[in-house]
Amino acid sequence: MAIYRCGRCGSINRVADQRIKDRPVCGRCKAHLDTTGAPQPVDGAALEQAIASSPVPVLVDYWATWCGPCRVVAPTLDELGRRNAGKVLVLKVDTDADPAEAGRRRIQGVPTFVLFNGGRELDRRSGVTSRADLERWIETKAGQPSTRASHA
Template structure:
């Protein structure tokens, strides 16, 4: 199970990692979908990302960033392709400055792969091959 916050009502929800499961928020009944990137707020970062039972790819981005918009379709594709094996999260560095500072995010997009609460790999900018390789290795247990 994975602990996430419902994007509609902000209730904390435990959801199964099975990509075929139809998880819903107990409060507002909105579907909780893990086959797309999950926006994570600063206050939820530790519980959602560091506490996840699977590897987590975090896309540190900013709304104003052009290259972040270029990498977004790739991040969406990874979320779909690895649903249930790798969680994909997005953190807006303007909304989560303490998290950005903790992980020394100096430019966006920066994508960090976490496993067991630890940073395992990092990609800065648009590096599709590197990104696919680090996620594939984590999903296959070759971290």
């Protein structure tokens, strides 16, 4: 079983592994689900909904368009999301577009990665890092992502 967030309504959807290639639709709004695992941009309200309802770890990238290191790490996050599609949700919050969310989460610099699981913050780290380091961090803090998704 894999977990995907609807880009239109924000609902969390469970999709059987054998149905992923069938262009599944959201159970709530019937929009086609993006099953690539690519990072999704969200605002504070959408982020809160995802954190509260996701049965898999949620990795949030707090970033800004003017930030050079943020642009450097963007392809790494894209690769991480795609390699772990259905097992980890990768979301992005633009701190310039949503400064209230950045303030609420006490984001002091970008890029900052915050890991959530079970509705709560587990850990955070800042700066450019590799995909392998981020994956190890997620596994260490949230447990094996593939194990979590299969029990969701």
